[in-house]
Amino acid sequence: MSENGEGGGRTRGHMGPIIITPSTTFFSLLILHLTQNPYNFLLFLVMEGGLVLLGGGANGGGSGGSSGFSTNESAMSEASSYLAETELELGLGLSIGGPTGKINKASGRILTAKDFPVPRRASMNGGTPPSVTVSGTKRAADQSVPHDGGSPTATSQVVGWPPIRSYRMNSLVNNNQAKAPRAEEEHKGINEEEEEEEDKAIKDGSKQKKPNENLGHIGFIKVNMDGIRIGRKVDLNAHSSYHSLASALENMFVRSAGAEKQQLTMPSKLLDGSSEFVLTYEDKEGDWMLVGDVPWMMFLTSVRRLRIMKTSEVNGLAPRFHERNRTQRSKLI
Amino acid sequence: MQKKTAYSFPDEILEHVFSFIHSGKDRNAASVVCKSWYEIERWCRRKIFVGNCYAVSPTMVIRRFPDIRSIELKGKPHFADFNLVPDGWGGYVLPWISEMAGAYPWLEEIRLKRMVVTDESLELVAKSFTNLQVLVLFSCEGFSTDGLAAIAASCKNLRELDLRDSEVDDLSGHWLNHFPDTYTSLVSLNISCLGSDDVSFSALERLVGRCPNLRRLLLNREVPLDKIANLLSRAPQLIEFGTGTYAAELRSDVYSNLAEAFCNCKELKCLSGFWDAVPAYLPVIYSVCSRLTSLNLSYAPIQNPDLTKLVSQCPSLQRMLVLDYIEDSGLEVLASSCKDLQELRVFPSDPFGEEPNVSLTEKGLVAVSSGCPKLQSVLYFCRQMSNAALVTIAQNCPNFTRFRLCLLDPKIADYRTLQPLDVGFGAIVEHCKDLRRLSLSGLLTDRVFEYIGMHAKKLEMLSVAFAGESDLALHHVLSGCESLRKLEIMNCPFGDKALLANAAKLETMRSLWMSSCSVSLGACKMLGQKMPRLNIEVMDEKGPPDSRAESDPVDKLYIYRSVAGPRFDMPPFVWTMDEDFASELS
Numbered sequence: 001m002s003e004n005g006e007g008g009g010r011t012r013g014h015m016g017p018i019i020i021t022p023s024t025t026f027f028s029l030l031i032l033h034l035t036q037n038p039y040n041f042l043l044f045l046v047m048e049g050g051l052v053l054l055g056g057g058a059n060g061g062g063s064g065g066s067s068g069f070s071t072n073e074s075a076m077s078e079a080s081s082y083l084a085e086t087e088l089e090l091g092l093g094l095s096i097g098g099p100t101g102k103i104n105k106a107s108g109r110i111l112t113a114k115d116f117p118v119p120r121r122a123s124m125n126g127g128t129p130p131s132v133t134v135s136g137t138k139r140a141a142d143q144s145v146p147h148d149g150g151s152p153t154a155t156s157q158v159v160g161w162p163p164i165r166s167y168r169m170n171s172l173v174n175n176n177q178a179k180a181p182r183a184e185e186e187h188k189g190i191n192e193e194e195e196e197e198e199d200k201a202i203k204d205g206s207k208q209k210k211p212n213e214n215l216g217h218i219g220f221i222k223v224n225m226d227g228i229r230i231g232r233k234v235d236l237n238a239h240s241s242y243h244s245l246a247s248a249l250e251n252m253f254v255r256s257a258g259a260e261k262q263q264l265t266m267p268s269k270l271l272d273g274s275s276e277f278v279l280t281y282e283d284k285e286g287d288w289m290l291v292g293d294v295p296w297m298m299f300l301t302s303v304r305r306l307r308i309m310k311t312s313e314v315n316g317l318a319p320r321f322h323e324r325n326r327t328q329r330s331k332l333i
Numbered sequence: 334m335q336k337k338t339a340y341s342f343p344d345e346i347l348e349h350v351f352s353f354i355h356s357g358k359d360r361n362a363a364s365v366v367c368k369s370w371y372e373i374e375r376w377c378r379r380k381i382f383v384g385n386c387y388a389v390s391p392t393m394v395i396r397r398f399p400d401i402r403s404i405e406l407k408g409k410p411h412f413a414d415f416n417l418v419p420d421g422w423g424g425y426v427l428p429w430i431s432e433m434a435g436a437y438p439w440l441e442e443i444r445l446k447r448m449v450v451t452d453e454s455l456e457l458v459a460k461s462f463t464n465l466q467v468l469v470l471f472s473c474e475g476f477s478t479d480g481l482a483a484i485a486a487s488c489k490n491l492r493e494l495d496l497r498d499s500e501v502d503d504l505s506g507h508w509l510n511h512f513p514d515t516y517t518s519l520v521s522l523n524i525s526c527l528g529s530d531d532v533s534f535s536a537l538e539r540l541v542g543r544c545p546n547l548r549r550l551l552l553n554r555e556v557p558l559d560k561i562a563n564l565l566s567r568a569p570q571l572i573e574f575g576t577g578t579y580a581a582e583l584r585s586d587v588y589s590n591l592a593e594a595f596c597n598c599k600e601l602k603c604l605s606g607f608w609d610a611v612p613a614y615l616p617v618i619y620s621v622c623s624r625l626t627s628l629n630l631s632y633a634p635i636q637n638p639d640l641t642k643l644v645s646q647c648p649s650l651q652r653m654l655v656l657d658y659i660e661d662s663g664l665e666v667l668a669s670s671c672k673d674l675q676e677l678r679v680f681p682s683d684p685f686g687e688e689p690n691v692s693l694t695e696k697g698l699v700a701v702s703s704g705c706p707k708l709q710s711v712l713y714f715c716r717q718m719s720n721a722a723l724v725t726i727a728q729n730c731p732n733f734t735r736f737r738l739c740l741l742d743p744k745i746a747d748y749r750t751l752q753p754l755d756v757g758f759g760a761i762v763e764h765c766k767d768l769r770r771l772s773l774s775g776l777l778t779d780r781v782f783e784y785i786g787m788h789a790k791k792l793e794m795l796s797v798a799f800a801g802e803s804d805l806a807l808h809h810v811l812s813g814c815e816s817l818r819k820l821e822i823m824n825c826p827f828g829d830k831a832l833l834a835n836a837a838k839l840e841t842m843r844s845l846w847m848s849s850c851s852v853s854l855g856a857c858k859m860l861g862q863k864m865p866r867l868n869i870e871v872m873d874e875k876g877p878p879d880s881r882a883e884s885d886p887v888d889k890l891y892i893y894r895s896v897a898g899p900r901f902d903m904p905p906f907v908w909t910m911d912e913d914f915a916s917e918l919s
Binding site: 158159160161162163164165166167168171172220222232233235 | 412414415416417420421472498500526608631632680681682683684714739741743772796798799823824848
């Protein structure tokens with residue numbers, strides 16, 4: 001597709017603002033304040049091909065004249081702290097991941113975020129280096145932990161990585177789900193056998209866990225709320241309980257409807273029947289069910305999408321679920 | 334008095350000359366030669382491309398170009414494909430449609446990418462543009478089959494309807510029935526994204542049967558295999574075909590019908606679909622294989638040897654999309670069979686597995702780079718890489734225009750030397766002088782960015798994740814890459830310095846995305862104050878930025894140049910750092 005309506009840096013640009021490019025032959029001068037220290041300012045001369053530091057204030061480095069980025073002391077120490085962290089991660093990577101990134105078989109279990117001393121996310125391969133590289137601040141750790149500090153499976157994936165589009169991801173999930181029911185049936189055998197199989201699964205970090213883990217990355221599903229035209233999407237991966245899912249949904253929809261900050265202190269109303277809305281989901285067979293009936297993991301395997309329905313419309317759902325819900329509320333997490 | 338020469342050329346002649354200039358870049362260049370050329374050009378421009386729907390307002394476009402027949406608009410940033418942009422961010426097409434409805438009644442082509450398109454928008458399109466011929470909704474969302482019904486009912490001249498990768502709410506499969514019986518102009522139909530219940534098969538059959546010019550038909554997954562033969566027999570003139578689900582119990586009648594149907598499609602060059610494919614039905618397409626230039630098996634869970642056998646039968650392939658089930662061995666066969674190959678995409682079948690489930694390594698890509706001299710575009714997911722392999726690939730393929738490598742573990746080192754992959758990617762940018770698009774992964778230090786800044790002079794789009802060590806890296810890119818238009822960064826330790834030092838560069842680019850980096854709120858505010866022609870959007874779902882310190886890093890940052898000023902349709906979790914914001918809160 002050719003580009004119209006957009007002035008590139010190379011051409012003189014469309015009529016409108018003059019665009020400064022590195023290839024223009026005049027200099028532009030930028031005087032910047034570094035926000036942390038009002039007395040610290042750096043004077044930069046932007047010229048073709050490079051950045052020249054001309055002078056500075058209190059902490060300014062005065063090494064102008066060379067092309068390339070001259071940093072001052074504090075910048076250098078920051079750079080080296082980044083480097084230190086990278087080394088730390090490299091160290092972890094080398095000892096645990098190994099050259100081919102395989103799990104260290106000797107320990108024989110899936111390494112998760114809990115194995116690493118620093119509060120980071122483990123990458124999706126349990127034994128390979130942590131994936132968060134933001135400067136190790138508390139904020140990064142906060143970012144990486146889902147809303148209610150969920151399970152290792154939930155923390156082991158970074159949003160946006162690997163860069164695979166959702167429809168492709170969903171199709172992979174569908175491929176693996178085709179295998180999953182068979183795996184579950186295998187487990188359903190005699191009780192003793194089941195226990196043994198589970199032990200084995202833990203010991204060799206086995207493939208039997210795979211279907212669940214793949215299903216665990218069912219990822220983003222659509223949520224619609226009656227009365228709100230545009231639906232949202234919620235990452236089921238980021239939640240390990242109905243409660244956390246319901247609060248997230250309340251935040252998403254109540255906030256977008258204009259309400260201010262009070263909802264943060266309200267307990268989840270969607271699940272206990274006290275609000276005028278009810279949370280429902282469409283399962284694999286296309287039936288609409290009330291959320292909360294089945295164990296969380298089972299819910300994850302069958303949910304297709306969610307709908308926040310007006311309580312008055314709930315009559316369409318199977319009555320026994322509605323009834324069961326009233327008596328089983330206390331059993332919810 | 335020298336002005337006489339310019340004005341002595343009649344406008345009609347200039348207009349005639351301009352009618353031969355189709356490229357937008359050339360038209361833009363012509364329009365700034367002088368005022369009269371600007372005027373003449375704007376009146377005869379028929380086609381525009383707006384790479385960022387917020388960079389300019391519909392009013393401004395209409396004011397400058399009064400008679401547009403074809404428009405292409407893009408909305409959300411690219412990382413929205415990977416769920417990094419929360420729902421509700423924006424990219425609404427309705428304001429554009431509303432304004433164009435009055436201004437461009439003769440609009441023929443609408444192409445939208447990553448935009449929110451509602452049924453209301455589609456209904457307005459149907460009502461306003463009676464001459465609409467092309468509607469492409471690429472990765473769009475927000476509409477249902479009701480909107481499609483409106484288009485089907487009203488757009489008598491529609492040639493192309495392409496919903497690729499869009500999310501459509503399925504309300505009824507009967508929207509296809511809304512194409513009147515008199516409608517016969519369909520040339521291209523892509524409904525591959527539709528879910529169950531979205532397509533009434535009998536309506537589809539009738540539609541296909543009465544459109545003799547249909548050349549491209551991409552079905553959705555729900556169309557069963559045993560219906561394909563019938564459909565193909567009504568459209569033997571197809572050039573491009575996408576199957577639905579490619580799995581069924583093996584039945585000899587179905588098999589032979591399919592084989593015959595494919596055999597009769599003498600012009601078929603592109604195949605896709607193949608969801609859930611089973612090996613049993615693969616041979617039905619063998620008669621077509623020798624002619625195939627494009628094959629998309631990236632949804633097909635078939636493995637070797639069936640997969641390799643199929644590939645070996647397609648010597649004319651130019652474009653190949655496949656899952657990593659093809660393995661190194663299959664890629665070696667591809668390399669020896671398909672000498673015309675230009676584009677290769679290999680997707681992971683099990684991206685979250687702890688252990689590799691297939692034997693696909695860097696060797697496959699090296700083989701293809703060595704065997705396919707015309708290779709230009711690569712997207713490759715794998716689990717290991719070495720600098721040596723990358724250097725070899727770069728030397729084999731100096732003609733790369735797009736190179737995207739995704740190592741599933743984002744910080745993995747060269748598996749042989751345990752070094753970062755700087756040298757390897759450095760070789761890519763050094764040898765591939767025409768490289769326009771690059772995606773990096775693996776363990777990468779600041780050095781790779783130095784190489785990129787030094788060599789990647791034609792690079793237009795760069796995607797970076799989990800790479801670099803300091804702001805120096807970002808500075809190398811911003812100061813060195815002269816052609817850079819789009820830069821997207823996630824989870825890198827880049828902060829304020831490079832950004833502030835290269836603020837002017839940002840006005841020469843379409844956009845910059847940075848998420849999970851270390852850019853502080855203070856820097857964003859400063860950029861917002863100093864650069865009025867940039868929109869600095871800070872995204873944070875946890876709460877407004879005024880509740881945090883200036884030095885706190887922002888969660889997501891999206892910066893784009895705009896002549897339209899800050900937008901007004903932002904959701905609660907997006908704040909724009911303009912002069913008002915800074916003065917209000919500081």
